[in-house]
Amino acid sequence: MQPTTTRTATSPELVPQPDEAAWREACAGAVAMAPLVVGYAPFGLIVGVAVSGSSDLIAAWTGTLSIYGGSAQLTLLHLLAGGVGAWAAAGAAALVNARLVVFSLALVPLFGSARLPVRLLAAAFVVEPTWVVALQRGDRPGTLSGRRWHYAGASLVLTVGWVLCVTAGLALGQVDAPVVAMVVPLCLVAVVVPHLRLPGGAAAVLAAALASLGAVAASAPAAVVPPIAMAAAAFAGVSSVREEDS
Amino acid sequence: MTPVWIAVLAAGAASYGLRVLPLLLGDRVRLSPRAQTGLRHAGMGAITGLLVLGTVTVLRPSSGLPIVPVLVALGAAVTSALLRRSMLVTVLAGITAYGGALLVIALGAGGP
Numbered sequence: 001m002q003p004t005t006t007r008t009a010t011s012p013e014l015v016p017q018p019d020e021a022a023w024r025e026a027c028a029g030a031v032a033m034a035p036l037v038v039g040y041a042p043f044g045l046i047v048g049v050a051v052s053g054s055s056d057l058i059a060a061w062t063g064t065l066s067i068y069g070g071s072a073q074l075t076l077l078h079l080l081a082g083g084v085g086a087w088a089a090a091g092a093a094a095l096v097n098a099r100l101v102v103f104s105l106a107l108v109p110l111f112g113s114a115r116l117p118v119r120l121l122a123a124a125f126v127v128e129p130t131w132v133v134a135l136q137r138g139d140r141p142g143t144l145s146g147r148r149w150h151y152a153g154a155s156l157v158l159t160v161g162w163v164l165c166v167t168a169g170l171a172l173g174q175v176d177a178p179v180v181a182m183v184v185p186l187c188l189v190a191v192v193v194p195h196l197r198l199p200g201g202a203a204a205v206l207a208a209a210l211a212s213l214g215a216v217a218a219s220a221p222a223a224v225v226p227p228i229a230m231a232a233a234a235f236a237g238v239s240s241v242r243e244e245d246s
Numbered sequence: 247m248t249p250v251w252i253a254v255l256a257a258g259a260a261s262y263g264l265r266v267l268p269l270l271l272g273d274r275v276r277l278s279p280r281a282q283t284g285l286r287h288a289g290m291g292a293i294t295g296l297l298v299l300g301t302v303t304v305l306r307p308s309s310g311l312p313i314v315p316v317l318v319a320l321g322a323a324v325t326s327a328l329l330r331r332s333m334l335v336t337v338l339a340g341i342t343a344y345g346g347a348l349l350v351i352a353l354g355a356g357g358p
Contacts, residue, residue, distance in 0.1 A: 039332035056250035066258025075292050076257050078299075086249035087256065092292065094260035099289040102282045104268040105275060112272040123266035179344075182304050182311060186323045186340035188297035193327030195290045204287035205294050212298035226295040233291025234284045241283050 022149040025142070029133060029153030036129040037161035043070050043187045044162055048169015049180060050077040057170070064166045065159075069127055071191070072096040075226050082223025092227055103131040110134060110147055118148070125155035200237035207236030315347035 047070045054060035054077055067073045076093035080086070104126045111122045133154040137147050172180060195201045211232035215225045268275045277285075303309060304316050322343030326336040 035332075039334050042333055042337040054250055056248045059248060059250040059254050062251075063254040063258065066254055067261050068258075069261060071289060071293050072257060072261060074296060076253055078296060080250060080253055086253040090253045090256035090260065093253070093257035094264065096289045096292045097257075097261040098264055099285045100261065101264050101268060101275075101277065102285060104265050105277065108268055108272055111269050119269040120266060123269045124262060126265040126269075179311070181300070181309060182316060182319060182344065183337060183341070185297055185300040185304060185320060186337045187333060188293055188300060189320065189323040189340070190327050190333035190336040192290060192294050192297055193324060194330070198286070200283060200287060201290070204290060208291035208294035209298055212295045216298065216302055222299055225299055226292040229295030229298070230288045230291040233294060234288040237287030237291075238280055238284045241280075 021146065025146045025149035026153030026156075029137070029150035029155075030157040032133045032136065032150075033129060033154040033157040033161075036132070037158055037165075040070070040129065040162070041165045042183065043191065044165025045169035045172055046070075046184050046187045047073055047077075048166040048171070049173035049184070050074055050081075050169075051166060052170045052173025053077070053081060055080075061166065061170065064163055067093060067097065068124065068159075068162075069097045069100070070162075078226065079223045082221055084223040092230070095230060100126055103128065106131060107134060110138070110144070110151065113144075114148065122148070122151065122155075125151075125159065127158075129158050130155050200240035203240035204233040204237030208233040312348070312351070314351065315344045318347040319344035 047064070050073075051057065051060040051064070060077055063073045063076065067076065072093040075096050076089050079089035079092055084092075104123065107122070107126060111119050114122070130151060134147070134151050137150045142150075192205055195205055208229035212225050212229045215228050216222075220228075301320065304311050305313055319340040323336050323340035326339040331339070
Protein backbone atom coordinates (compact mmCIF):
# COMPACT_ATOMS: atom_id res chain seq x y z
CA MET A 1 0.00 0.00 0.00
CA GLN A 2 1.46 3.30 -1.11
CA PRO A 3 1.15 6.58 0.78
CA THR A 4 -1.57 8.62 -0.87
CA THR A 5 -0.93 12.03 -2.38
CA THR A 6 -3.20 15.05 -2.43
CA ARG A 7 -3.38 18.03 -4.75
CA THR A 8 -4.87 21.26 -3.45
CA ALA A 9 -6.08 24.29 -5.34
CA THR A 10 -3.59 26.54 -3.63
CA SER A 11 -0.67 24.18 -3.89
CA PRO A 12 -0.06 22.38 -7.14
CA GLU A 13 2.75 20.46 -5.46
CA LEU A 14 1.97 16.86 -4.68
CA VAL A 15 2.24 16.50 -0.94
CA PRO A 16 2.69 12.95 0.33
CA GLN A 17 0.24 12.16 3.10
CA PRO A 18 1.27 9.19 5.23
CA ASP A 19 -1.38 6.50 5.33
CA GLU A 20 -1.51 3.62 7.77
CA ALA A 21 1.17 1.58 6.01
CA ALA A 22 3.48 4.59 5.86
CA TRP A 23 3.04 5.24 9.57
CA ARG A 24 3.81 1.60 10.26
CA GLU A 25 7.02 1.90 8.26
CA ALA A 26 7.98 5.13 10.02
CA CYS A 27 7.33 3.54 13.41
CA ALA A 28 9.36 0.48 12.40
CA GLY A 29 12.21 2.78 11.39
CA ALA A 30 11.99 4.55 14.74
CA VAL A 31 12.06 1.23 16.60
CA ALA A 32 15.02 0.03 14.54
CA MET A 33 16.94 3.19 15.35
CA ALA A 34 16.25 3.23 19.10
CA PRO A 35 18.99 0.76 20.14
CA LEU A 36 21.52 2.60 18.00
CA VAL A 37 20.62 5.88 19.71
CA VAL A 38 21.12 4.22 23.11
CA GLY A 39 24.47 2.88 21.89
CA TYR A 40 25.58 6.31 20.68
CA ALA A 41 24.38 8.09 23.85
CA PRO A 42 27.80 8.17 25.57
CA PHE A 43 29.34 9.70 22.45
CA GLY A 44 26.60 12.35 22.41
CA LEU A 45 27.35 13.12 26.04
CA ILE A 46 31.04 13.55 25.22
CA VAL A 47 30.24 15.91 22.35
CA GLY A 48 28.04 17.83 24.81
CA VAL A 49 30.92 18.07 27.27
CA ALA A 50 33.06 19.49 24.43
CA VAL A 51 30.28 21.96 23.60
CA SER A 52 30.25 23.11 27.24
CA GLY A 53 33.93 24.01 26.93
CA SER A 54 33.36 26.27 23.92
CA SER A 55 33.62 30.04 24.12
CA ASP A 56 30.26 30.31 22.33
CA LEU A 57 27.85 27.75 23.74
CA ILE A 58 24.92 28.47 21.42
CA ALA A 59 27.05 28.35 18.29
CA ALA A 60 28.80 25.17 19.40
CA TRP A 61 25.46 23.54 20.27
CA THR A 62 23.99 24.57 16.91
CA GLY A 63 26.66 22.42 15.31
CA THR A 64 24.80 19.40 16.67
CA LEU A 65 22.20 19.90 13.95
CA SER A 66 24.14 21.76 11.27
CA ILE A 67 27.15 19.42 11.22
CA TYR A 68 25.13 16.36 12.28
CA GLY A 69 28.14 14.20 12.95
CA GLY A 70 29.71 13.68 16.37
CA SER A 71 33.21 13.02 15.07
CA ALA A 72 33.27 16.15 12.93
CA GLN A 73 31.75 18.32 15.66
CA LEU A 74 34.22 16.99 18.22
CA THR A 75 37.13 17.65 15.85
CA LEU A 76 35.88 21.17 15.13
CA LEU A 77 35.46 22.06 18.80
CA HIS A 78 38.83 20.56 19.68
CA LEU A 79 40.59 22.53 16.96
CA LEU A 80 38.83 25.79 17.90
CA ALA A 81 39.75 25.25 21.55
CA GLY A 82 43.34 24.75 20.46
CA GLY A 83 43.40 28.15 18.76
CA VAL A 84 43.03 27.02 15.15
CA GLY A 85 41.28 29.52 12.85
CA ALA A 86 37.59 29.14 12.07
CA TRP A 87 38.02 28.27 8.40
CA ALA A 88 40.77 25.73 9.04
CA ALA A 89 38.69 24.08 11.77
CA ALA A 90 35.66 24.02 9.46
CA GLY A 91 37.77 22.48 6.70
CA ALA A 92 39.02 19.73 9.00
CA ALA A 93 35.50 19.01 10.23
CA ALA A 94 34.21 18.86 6.65
CA LEU A 95 37.01 16.45 5.81
CA VAL A 96 35.96 14.22 8.71
CA ASN A 97 32.42 14.28 7.31
CA ALA A 98 33.64 13.66 3.75
CA ARG A 99 33.17 9.94 4.36
CA LEU A 100 29.42 10.65 4.28
CA VAL A 101 29.68 11.01 0.49
CA VAL A 102 30.17 7.26 0.42
CA PHE A 103 27.02 6.65 2.49
CA SER A 104 25.05 9.17 0.45
CA LEU A 105 26.11 7.40 -2.75
CA ALA A 106 24.79 4.16 -1.27
CA LEU A 107 21.40 5.83 -0.72
CA VAL A 108 21.00 6.95 -4.35
CA PRO A 109 18.85 3.90 -5.20
CA LEU A 110 16.52 4.87 -2.34
CA PHE A 111 16.24 8.61 -2.97
CA GLY A 112 17.67 9.23 -6.43
CA SER A 113 14.21 9.17 -8.01
CA ALA A 114 12.48 11.15 -5.24
CA ARG A 115 11.20 14.70 -5.69
CA LEU A 116 13.73 17.47 -5.06
CA PRO A 117 12.40 18.55 -1.61
CA VAL A 118 12.50 14.94 -0.43
CA ARG A 119 16.08 14.52 -1.62
CA LEU A 120 17.12 17.82 0.01
CA LEU A 121 15.51 16.76 3.30
CA ALA A 122 16.80 13.18 3.25
CA ALA A 123 20.36 14.36 2.64
CA ALA A 124 20.40 16.27 5.92
CA PHE A 125 20.17 12.99 7.87
CA VAL A 126 22.74 10.90 6.03
CA VAL A 127 25.06 9.49 8.69
CA GLU A 128 26.24 6.02 9.75
CA PRO A 129 23.19 4.98 11.84
CA THR A 130 20.59 6.06 9.26
CA TRP A 131 22.62 4.43 6.50
CA VAL A 132 22.80 1.16 8.46
CA VAL A 133 19.05 1.15 9.17
CA ALA A 134 18.28 1.97 5.52
CA LEU A 135 20.48 -0.89 4.35
CA GLN A 136 18.81 -3.32 6.77
CA ARG A 137 15.36 -2.23 5.58
CA GLY A 138 16.49 -2.57 1.97
CA ASP A 139 17.24 -6.24 2.55
CA ARG A 140 13.57 -6.94 3.27
CA PRO A 141 10.60 -6.84 0.90
CA GLY A 142 8.63 -3.62 0.56
CA THR A 143 7.91 -0.61 -1.59
CA LEU A 144 10.28 2.26 -2.31
CA SER A 145 8.01 4.75 -0.54
CA GLY A 146 7.73 2.40 2.42
CA ARG A 147 11.50 2.33 2.71
CA ARG A 148 11.58 6.12 2.56
CA TRP A 149 9.09 6.42 5.42
CA HIS A 150 11.19 3.90 7.33
CA TYR A 151 14.22 6.16 6.82
CA ALA A 152 12.17 9.16 7.94
CA GLY A 153 11.13 7.49 11.20
CA ALA A 154 14.68 6.38 11.90
CA SER A 155 16.07 9.86 11.14
CA LEU A 156 13.57 11.55 13.45
CA VAL A 157 14.41 9.30 16.41
CA LEU A 158 18.13 9.65 15.80
CA THR A 159 17.92 13.44 15.59
CA VAL A 160 15.81 13.84 18.73
CA GLY A 161 17.93 11.32 20.66
CA TRP A 162 21.21 12.83 19.50
CA VAL A 163 20.20 16.40 20.36
CA LEU A 164 19.01 15.27 23.80
CA CYS A 165 22.28 13.42 24.47
CA VAL A 166 24.43 16.38 23.42
CA THR A 167 22.31 18.74 25.52
CA ALA A 168 22.62 16.42 28.52
CA GLY A 169 26.38 16.31 27.96
CA LEU A 170 26.43 20.09 27.94
CA ALA A 171 24.96 20.03 31.44
CA LEU A 172 27.39 17.28 32.46
CA GLY A 173 30.28 19.38 31.21
CA GLN A 174 29.57 21.92 33.92
CA VAL A 175 30.47 19.23 36.48
CA ASP A 176 34.17 19.47 37.23
CA ALA A 177 34.85 15.76 37.72
CA PRO A 178 38.11 14.24 36.43
CA VAL A 179 36.32 10.97 35.74
CA VAL A 180 34.30 12.71 32.99
CA ALA A 181 37.60 13.16 31.12
CA MET A 182 38.14 9.40 31.28
CA VAL A 183 34.88 8.68 29.46
CA VAL A 184 36.18 10.53 26.36
CA PRO A 185 38.80 7.90 25.41
CA LEU A 186 36.39 5.11 26.34
CA CYS A 187 33.85 6.43 23.82
CA LEU A 188 36.48 6.97 21.17
CA VAL A 189 37.77 3.42 21.66
CA ALA A 190 34.27 2.20 20.83
CA VAL A 191 34.33 4.28 17.63
CA VAL A 192 37.86 3.41 16.49
CA VAL A 193 38.12 -0.32 17.24
CA PRO A 194 35.36 -1.46 14.82
CA HIS A 195 37.29 0.33 12.05
CA LEU A 196 40.11 -2.20 12.49
CA ARG A 197 37.95 -4.80 10.73
CA LEU A 198 37.72 -2.81 7.47
CA PRO A 199 40.23 -3.46 4.68
CA GLY A 200 43.22 -1.27 5.49
CA GLY A 201 41.57 -0.20 8.74
CA ALA A 202 44.24 -1.59 11.04
CA ALA A 203 47.03 0.08 9.04
CA ALA A 204 45.11 3.37 9.02
CA VAL A 205 44.44 3.38 12.76
CA LEU A 206 48.00 2.31 13.59
CA ALA A 207 49.49 5.01 11.35
CA ALA A 208 47.18 7.64 12.84
CA ALA A 209 48.04 6.57 16.39
CA LEU A 210 51.78 6.59 15.73
CA ALA A 211 51.61 9.96 13.96
CA SER A 212 49.60 11.39 16.86
CA LEU A 213 52.01 10.03 19.45
CA GLY A 214 54.91 11.44 17.45
CA ALA A 215 53.25 14.85 17.32
CA VAL A 216 52.55 14.76 21.07
CA ALA A 217 56.13 13.67 21.81
CA ALA A 218 57.41 16.53 19.66
CA SER A 219 55.30 18.94 21.74
CA ALA A 220 53.25 19.91 18.70
CA PRO A 221 50.11 21.95 19.50
CA ALA A 222 47.16 19.65 20.23
CA ALA A 223 45.20 21.32 17.46
CA VAL A 224 47.46 19.99 14.72
CA VAL A 225 47.26 16.37 15.89
CA PRO A 226 43.93 15.42 14.22
CA PRO A 227 44.93 16.77 10.76
CA ILE A 228 48.27 14.94 10.96
CA ALA A 229 46.49 11.75 12.00
CA MET A 230 43.97 12.14 9.15
CA ALA A 231 46.71 12.37 6.55
CA ALA A 232 48.60 9.42 8.03
CA ALA A 233 45.46 7.27 8.18
CA ALA A 234 44.37 8.06 4.61
CA PHE A 235 47.83 7.35 3.21
CA ALA A 236 48.37 4.13 5.20
CA GLY A 237 44.84 2.86 4.61
CA VAL A 238 44.93 3.39 0.85
CA SER A 239 48.46 2.00 0.56
CA SER A 240 47.52 -1.06 2.58
CA VAL A 241 44.47 -1.83 0.44
CA ARG A 242 46.52 -1.39 -2.74
CA GLU A 243 49.14 -3.83 -1.44
CA GLU A 244 46.43 -6.36 -0.58
CA ASP A 245 44.98 -6.04 -4.08
CA SER A 246 48.31 -6.46 -5.88
CA MET B 247 29.76 36.79 14.25
CA THR B 248 32.16 34.81 16.44
CA PRO B 249 34.73 32.40 14.99
CA VAL B 250 32.73 29.52 16.48
CA TRP B 251 29.64 30.58 14.51
CA ILE B 252 31.69 30.92 11.32
CA ALA B 253 33.25 27.49 11.82
CA VAL B 254 29.96 25.78 12.72
CA LEU B 255 28.05 27.28 9.81
CA ALA B 256 30.84 26.67 7.30
CA ALA B 257 31.35 23.08 8.46
CA GLY B 258 27.59 22.54 8.43
CA ALA B 259 27.23 23.90 4.90
CA ALA B 260 30.15 21.84 3.64
CA SER B 261 28.85 18.71 5.37
CA TYR B 262 25.39 19.19 3.88
CA GLY B 263 26.89 19.77 0.46
CA LEU B 264 28.81 16.51 0.71
CA ARG B 265 25.64 14.69 1.73
CA VAL B 266 23.30 16.17 -0.84
CA LEU B 267 25.52 16.11 -3.91
CA PRO B 268 25.19 12.37 -4.61
CA LEU B 269 21.40 12.52 -4.10
CA LEU B 270 21.11 15.45 -6.51
CA LEU B 271 23.43 14.15 -9.17
CA GLY B 272 22.54 10.48 -8.81
CA ASP B 273 24.62 8.12 -10.86
CA ARG B 274 26.65 10.97 -12.33
CA VAL B 275 28.72 11.11 -9.12
CA ARG B 276 31.30 8.37 -9.01
CA LEU B 277 34.23 8.00 -6.64
CA SER B 278 37.00 5.56 -7.31
CA PRO B 279 37.29 2.78 -4.71
CA ARG B 280 40.62 4.29 -3.73
CA ALA B 281 39.05 7.69 -3.06
CA GLN B 282 36.24 6.08 -1.05
CA THR B 283 38.79 4.15 1.02
CA GLY B 284 40.86 7.28 1.59
CA LEU B 285 37.85 9.31 2.76
CA ARG B 286 36.75 6.65 5.23
CA HIS B 287 40.21 6.22 6.69
CA ALA B 288 40.89 9.98 6.91
CA GLY B 289 37.82 10.52 9.08
CA MET B 290 38.78 7.70 11.40
CA GLY B 291 42.34 9.08 11.50
CA ALA B 292 41.03 12.29 13.06
CA ILE B 293 39.14 10.30 15.69
CA THR B 294 42.23 8.22 16.41
CA GLY B 295 44.13 11.48 16.91
CA LEU B 296 41.50 12.63 19.40
CA LEU B 297 41.69 9.22 21.12
CA VAL B 298 45.46 9.55 21.53
CA LEU B 299 45.10 13.10 22.87
CA GLY B 300 42.34 12.02 25.26
CA THR B 301 44.38 9.08 26.51
CA VAL B 302 47.51 11.18 26.99
CA THR B 303 45.44 13.76 28.87
CA VAL B 304 43.99 11.27 31.37
CA LEU B 305 47.36 9.56 31.89
CA ARG B 306 49.05 12.84 32.84
CA PRO B 307 49.42 13.32 36.61
CA SER B 308 47.69 16.69 36.24
CA SER B 309 44.44 14.89 35.35
CA GLY B 310 44.09 13.75 38.95
CA LEU B 311 43.27 10.21 37.84
CA PRO B 312 45.26 7.17 39.02
CA ILE B 313 47.16 5.65 36.10
CA VAL B 314 46.61 1.92 36.71
CA PRO B 315 42.78 2.04 36.92
CA VAL B 316 42.71 4.21 33.79
CA LEU B 317 44.82 1.64 31.91
CA VAL B 318 42.58 -1.16 33.19
CA ALA B 319 39.52 0.78 32.03
CA LEU B 320 41.00 1.33 28.56
CA GLY B 321 41.95 -2.35 28.34
CA ALA B 322 38.41 -3.40 29.24
CA ALA B 323 36.96 -0.96 26.69
CA VAL B 324 39.24 -2.23 23.91
CA THR B 325 38.34 -5.84 24.77
CA SER B 326 34.62 -5.02 24.75
CA ALA B 327 34.89 -3.22 21.41
CA LEU B 328 36.86 -6.11 19.92
CA LEU B 329 34.04 -8.40 21.03
CA ARG B 330 31.69 -6.18 18.95
CA ARG B 331 29.78 -4.86 21.93
CA SER B 332 27.87 -1.59 21.53
CA MET B 333 29.35 1.75 22.51
CA LEU B 334 27.19 1.90 25.62
CA VAL B 335 28.36 -1.54 26.79
CA THR B 336 31.96 -0.63 25.98
CA VAL B 337 31.83 2.57 28.03
CA LEU B 338 30.09 0.79 30.91
CA ALA B 339 32.72 -1.98 30.78
CA GLY B 340 35.45 0.64 31.01
CA ILE B 341 33.81 2.48 33.90
CA THR B 342 33.13 -0.78 35.76
CA ALA B 343 36.73 -1.90 35.28
CA TYR B 344 37.92 1.51 36.50
CA GLY B 345 35.81 1.21 39.64
CA GLY B 346 36.92 -2.38 40.18
CA ALA B 347 40.58 -1.45 39.86
CA LEU B 348 40.15 1.45 42.30
CA LEU B 349 38.49 -0.94 44.77
CA VAL B 350 41.27 -3.53 44.46
CA ILE B 351 43.91 -0.86 44.99
CA ALA B 352 42.05 0.53 48.00
CA LEU B 353 41.67 -2.95 49.53
CA GLY B 354 45.34 -3.67 48.84
CA ALA B 355 46.41 -0.44 50.50
CA GLY B 356 44.29 -1.23 53.54
CA GLY B 357 45.53 -4.85 53.83
CA PRO B 358 48.14 -6.30 56.21
